Amino acid sequence: MVETMDLGEGRKKVTITLGxxxxxxxxxxxxxxxxxxxGKNAILGFDDWRAYIHAPSxxxxxxxxxxxxxxxxxxxxxxxxxxxxxxxxxxxxHSGSRNYGDEIFEIAGLSDDSVTLALLSKERAGxxxxxEVMVTYLLSSDGVLTIDYQVRSxxxxxxxxxxxxxxxxxxxxxxxEHLIRIDAEEYIRVDDELIPAxxxxxxxxxxxxxxxxxxxxxxxxxxxxxxxxxxxxxxVVEAGxxxxxxxxxxxxxxxxxxxxxxxxxxxxxxxxxxxxxxxxLESEYYPDFVNHPGYKGCYLxxxxxxxxxTSYRLERI
Numbered sequence: 001m002v003e004t005m006d007l008g009e010g011r012k013k014v015t016i017t018l019g020x021x022x023x024x025x026x027x028x029x030x031x032x033x034x035x036x037x038x039g040k041n042a043i044l045g046f047d048d049w050r051a052y053i054h055a056p057s058x059x060x061x062x063x064x065x066x067x068x069x070x071x072x073x074x075x076x077x078x079x080x081x082x083x084x085x086x087x088x089x090x091x092x093x094h095s096g097s098r099n100y101g102d103e104i105f106e107i108a109g110l111s112d113d114s115v116t117l118a119l120l121s122k123e124r125a126g127x128x129x130x131x132e133v134m135v136t137y138l139l140s141s142d143g144v145l146t147i148d149y150q151v152r153s154x155x156x157x158x159x160x161x162x163x164x165x166x167x168x169x170x171x172x173x174x175x176x177e178h179l180i181r182i183d184a185e186e187y188i189r190v191d192d193e194l195i196p197a198x199x200x201x202x203x204x205x206x207x208x209x210x211x212x213x214x215x216x217x218x219x220x221x222x223x224x225x226x227x228x229x230x231x232x233x234x235x236v237v238e239a240g241x242x243x244x245x246x247x248x249x250x251x252x253x254x255x256x257x258x259x260x261x262x263x264x265x266x267x268x269x270x271x272x273x274x275x276x277x278x279x280x281l282e283s284e285y286y287p288d289f290v291n292h293p294g295y296k297g298c299y300l301x302x303x304x305x306x307x308x309x310t311s312y313r314l315e316r317i
Contacts, residue, residue, distance in 0.1 A: 012026070067090075070092040077156070077290065084125060097125045119135075135148070145314070148307070156301055163283075165279055187226065252285060254284055
């Protein structure tokens with residue numbers, strides 16, 4: 001079943017239901033608004049689309065053209081220096097004012113199990129090129145929500161696109177009791193500004209999630225780090241009678257446990273959003289790869305199409 005709702009001011013919401021599963025997306029920012037099993041929502045979100053614009057959390061947005069941080073809000077490509085918005089101290093975070101998540105997408109395709117959203121993002125804020133962006137959300141009958149991203153640019157540019165949904169398999173409360181396994185033998189160590197410092201082994205550290213651990217078992221549950229996924233690797237999270245499994249074509253995943261979520265905003269049913277109420281699994285290239293030649297990243301050539309796919313499977317256990 002497909003339902004399209006006009007939210008006003010040029011925004012729409014699309015809800016697709018398949019058996020016991022359902023998801024909703026907004027044309028504002030291509031935001032993943034809900035993902036439910038048996039009516040129980042597994043992500044944080046807002047009833048009013050305006051809250052997504054004002055809450056400083058990037059909640060559910062498709063972030064691009066460059067997710068995560070860039071040191072000093074600058075980089076050099078092909079001998080040319082590019083200056084970016086400084087929106088995270090002296091650094092750039094999630095593309096600054098160029099972020100796709102701030103824009104309104106159009107519905108480009110709709111079927112019984114999928115919706116495709118399209119955006120033309122004009123060149124600005126230090127990221128070259130006019131970008132044609134296509135994002136498809138596809139739901140399967142066994143609970144796999146696949147997000148397919150495509151970007152085409154008329155100028156060479158760095159690309160690092162992700163979704164910034166905050167998951168909570170219990171539907172609310174603290175996520176630090178969730179169990180998580182990450183198929184990554186390496187992670188990216190960061191400095192005090194969360195800027196990449198080095199690629200380190202997880203063995204013997206608080207970042208070893210090769211077997212299931214409670215999120216809150218170490219570091220007080222505070223993580224905002226990229227994990228370097230093993231070949232064919234992924235992430236598994238369990239809480240209560242729910243399991244979430246993530247797979248991606250991208251080489252890394254940023255685990256952010258919501259330490260800085262603001263309590264100034266209310267999520268569904270009037271529940272205040274607060275620290276550690278949701279965790280993100282942001283599929284990505286390595287953060288700040290534009291300033292680290294050895295890091296895994298991508299420069300999209302003019303006229304070609306970049307594509308990546310990430311899936312999240314929600315199931316009962």
